[in-house]
Amino acid sequence: MRSASGDDVCEVTCVHPEAVARxxxxxxxxxxVEDATTLLKxxxxxxxxRILSALNTGELCVxxxxxxxxISESAASHQxxxxxxxxxxxxxxxxxxxxYRLLDQHITGLIAGALEHVRE
Known part of the structure:
Protein backbone atom coordinates (compact mmCIF):
# COMPACT_ATOMS: atom_id res chain seq x y z
CA MET A 1 0.00 0.00 0.00
CA ARG A 2 1.37 3.39 -0.98
CA SER A 3 1.19 6.33 1.40
CA ALA A 4 -0.40 9.62 0.44
CA SER A 5 2.96 11.38 0.13
CA GLY A 6 5.03 8.42 -1.05
CA ASP A 7 8.00 9.66 1.00
CA ASP A 8 7.97 6.70 3.34
CA VAL A 9 8.19 3.92 0.76
CA CYS A 10 10.92 2.74 -1.60
CA GLU A 11 10.63 4.22 -5.07
CA VAL A 12 12.26 1.11 -6.54
CA THR A 13 12.07 -2.53 -5.55
CA CYS A 14 15.38 -3.79 -4.24
CA VAL A 15 16.28 -6.40 -1.66
CA HIS A 16 19.46 -6.31 0.42
CA PRO A 17 20.19 -10.02 1.01
CA GLU A 18 22.67 -9.49 3.86
CA ALA A 19 20.28 -7.23 5.76
CA VAL A 20 17.39 -9.65 5.21
CA ALA A 21 19.48 -12.63 6.39
CA ARG A 22 20.70 -10.75 9.48
CA VAL A 33 6.53 -14.16 19.30
CA GLU A 34 3.18 -15.57 20.42
CA ASP A 35 4.10 -15.36 24.12
CA ALA A 36 5.49 -11.83 23.80
CA THR A 37 2.49 -10.49 21.91
CA THR A 38 0.13 -12.09 24.43
CA LEU A 39 2.07 -10.40 27.24
CA LEU A 40 1.85 -7.04 25.49
CA LYS A 41 -1.91 -7.46 24.95
CA ARG A 50 -2.51 1.44 35.94
CA ILE A 51 -2.41 -1.48 38.39
CA LEU A 52 1.09 -2.40 37.24
CA SER A 53 2.16 1.24 37.48
CA ALA A 54 0.82 1.45 41.02
CA LEU A 55 2.67 -1.73 41.96
CA ASN A 56 5.81 -0.24 40.45
CA THR A 57 5.96 1.94 43.59
CA GLY A 58 5.86 -1.10 45.87
CA GLU A 59 3.67 -3.77 47.34
CA LEU A 60 -0.05 -2.97 47.80
CA CYS A 61 -3.02 -4.91 49.09
CA VAL A 62 -6.08 -5.45 46.88
CA ILE A 71 -12.18 0.40 40.63
CA SER A 72 -14.07 -2.01 42.86
CA GLU A 73 -12.18 -4.57 44.93
CA SER A 74 -13.89 -7.29 42.88
CA ALA A 75 -12.67 -5.73 39.63
CA ALA A 76 -9.17 -5.34 41.08
CA SER A 77 -9.13 -8.99 42.13
CA HIS A 78 -10.26 -10.06 38.66
CA GLN A 79 -7.51 -8.03 36.97
CA TYR A 100 0.57 -7.89 45.46
CA ARG A 101 3.86 -6.86 43.90
CA LEU A 102 5.44 -6.96 40.46
CA LEU A 103 6.96 -10.35 39.71
CA ASP A 104 10.40 -9.07 38.74
CA GLN A 105 12.52 -6.26 37.30
CA HIS A 106 11.50 -7.15 33.73
CA ILE A 107 8.01 -5.87 34.46
CA THR A 108 9.40 -2.72 36.06
CA GLY A 109 11.48 -2.14 32.92
CA LEU A 110 8.52 -2.77 30.63
CA ILE A 111 6.42 -0.16 32.43
CA ALA A 112 9.24 2.37 32.66
CA GLY A 113 10.18 1.87 29.01
CA ALA A 114 6.62 2.36 27.78
CA LEU A 115 6.14 5.53 29.82
CA GLU A 116 9.54 6.91 28.82
CA HIS A 117 8.78 6.27 25.16
CA VAL A 118 5.48 8.17 25.23
CA ARG A 119 7.04 11.10 27.11
CA GLU A 120 9.67 11.68 24.40
Missing amino acids: SRAALPDPAG VVADPTRF CDLAAVVS LRLLRAHRLVTFRKEGRVAY
Whole structure:
Protein backbone atom coordinates (compact mmCIF):
# COMPACT_ATOMS: atom_id res chain seq x y z
CA MET A 1 0.00 0.00 0.00
CA ARG A 2 1.37 3.39 -0.98
CA SER A 3 1.19 6.33 1.40
CA ALA A 4 -0.40 9.62 0.44
CA SER A 5 2.96 11.38 0.13
CA GLY A 6 5.03 8.42 -1.05
CA ASP A 7 8.00 9.66 1.00
CA ASP A 8 7.97 6.70 3.34
CA VAL A 9 8.19 3.92 0.76
CA CYS A 10 10.92 2.74 -1.60
CA GLU A 11 10.63 4.22 -5.07
CA VAL A 12 12.26 1.11 -6.54
CA THR A 13 12.07 -2.53 -5.55
CA CYS A 14 15.38 -3.79 -4.24
CA VAL A 15 16.28 -6.40 -1.66
CA HIS A 16 19.46 -6.31 0.42
CA PRO A 17 20.19 -10.02 1.01
CA GLU A 18 22.67 -9.49 3.86
CA ALA A 19 20.28 -7.23 5.76
CA VAL A 20 17.39 -9.65 5.21
CA ALA A 21 19.48 -12.63 6.39
CA ARG A 22 20.70 -10.75 9.48
CA SER A 23 17.17 -9.69 10.42
CA ARG A 24 15.71 -13.16 9.82
CA ALA A 25 18.40 -14.72 12.02
CA ALA A 26 17.52 -12.30 14.82
CA LEU A 27 13.78 -13.01 14.76
CA PRO A 28 12.44 -14.84 17.80
CA ASP A 29 10.95 -18.29 17.31
CA PRO A 30 7.18 -18.40 16.61
CA ALA A 31 6.35 -19.51 20.18
CA GLY A 32 8.38 -16.59 21.56
CA VAL A 33 6.53 -14.16 19.30
CA GLU A 34 3.18 -15.57 20.42
CA ASP A 35 4.10 -15.36 24.12
CA ALA A 36 5.49 -11.83 23.80
CA THR A 37 2.49 -10.49 21.91
CA THR A 38 0.13 -12.09 24.43
CA LEU A 39 2.07 -10.40 27.24
CA LEU A 40 1.85 -7.04 25.49
CA LYS A 41 -1.91 -7.46 24.95
CA VAL A 42 -2.37 -8.10 28.67
CA VAL A 43 -0.33 -5.03 29.59
CA ALA A 44 -2.09 -2.90 26.95
CA ASP A 45 -5.34 -2.74 28.93
CA PRO A 46 -5.51 0.69 30.63
CA THR A 47 -6.77 -0.65 33.97
CA ARG A 48 -4.13 -3.36 34.12
CA PHE A 49 -1.41 -0.88 33.12
CA ARG A 50 -2.51 1.44 35.94
CA ILE A 51 -2.41 -1.48 38.39
CA LEU A 52 1.09 -2.40 37.24
CA SER A 53 2.16 1.24 37.48
CA ALA A 54 0.82 1.45 41.02
CA LEU A 55 2.67 -1.73 41.96
CA ASN A 56 5.81 -0.24 40.45
CA THR A 57 5.96 1.94 43.59
CA GLY A 58 5.86 -1.10 45.87
CA GLU A 59 3.67 -3.77 47.34
CA LEU A 60 -0.05 -2.97 47.80
CA CYS A 61 -3.02 -4.91 49.09
CA VAL A 62 -6.08 -5.45 46.88
CA CYS A 63 -8.08 -2.82 48.77
CA ASP A 64 -5.35 -0.20 48.31
CA LEU A 65 -4.98 -1.05 44.63
CA ALA A 66 -8.72 -0.69 44.09
CA ALA A 67 -8.60 2.74 45.74
CA VAL A 68 -5.56 3.87 43.74
CA VAL A 69 -6.99 2.76 40.39
CA SER A 70 -10.58 3.78 41.26
CA ILE A 71 -12.18 0.40 40.63
CA SER A 72 -14.07 -2.01 42.86
CA GLU A 73 -12.18 -4.57 44.93
CA SER A 74 -13.89 -7.29 42.88
CA ALA A 75 -12.67 -5.73 39.63
CA ALA A 76 -9.17 -5.34 41.08
CA SER A 77 -9.13 -8.99 42.13
CA HIS A 78 -10.26 -10.06 38.66
CA GLN A 79 -7.51 -8.03 36.97
CA LEU A 80 -4.90 -9.26 39.46
CA ARG A 81 -5.84 -12.90 38.77
CA LEU A 82 -5.24 -12.27 35.07
CA LEU A 83 -1.94 -10.49 35.74
CA ARG A 84 -0.86 -13.33 38.00
CA ALA A 85 -1.81 -15.94 35.37
CA HIS A 86 0.48 -14.16 32.91
CA ARG A 87 3.31 -14.02 35.46
CA LEU A 88 3.33 -10.24 35.79
CA VAL A 89 2.54 -10.05 39.50
CA THR A 90 2.85 -12.24 42.55
CA PHE A 91 1.26 -12.04 45.98
CA ARG A 92 1.59 -13.04 49.58
CA LYS A 93 -1.07 -13.45 52.22
CA GLU A 94 -0.80 -11.87 55.63
CA GLY A 95 -3.76 -13.15 57.59
CA ARG A 96 -6.77 -12.36 55.43
CA VAL A 97 -5.06 -9.62 53.41
CA ALA A 98 -3.45 -10.30 50.00
CA TYR A 99 -0.48 -8.09 49.11
CA TYR A 100 0.57 -7.89 45.46
CA ARG A 101 3.86 -6.86 43.90
CA LEU A 102 5.44 -6.96 40.46
CA LEU A 103 6.96 -10.35 39.71
CA ASP A 104 10.40 -9.07 38.74
CA GLN A 105 12.52 -6.26 37.30
CA HIS A 106 11.50 -7.15 33.73
CA ILE A 107 8.01 -5.87 34.46
CA THR A 108 9.40 -2.72 36.06
CA GLY A 109 11.48 -2.14 32.92
CA LEU A 110 8.52 -2.77 30.63
CA ILE A 111 6.42 -0.16 32.43
CA ALA A 112 9.24 2.37 32.66
CA GLY A 113 10.18 1.87 29.01
CA ALA A 114 6.62 2.36 27.78
CA LEU A 115 6.14 5.53 29.82
CA GLU A 116 9.54 6.91 28.82
CA HIS A 117 8.78 6.27 25.16
CA VAL A 118 5.48 8.17 25.23
CA ARG A 119 7.04 11.10 27.11
CA GLU A 120 9.67 11.68 24.40
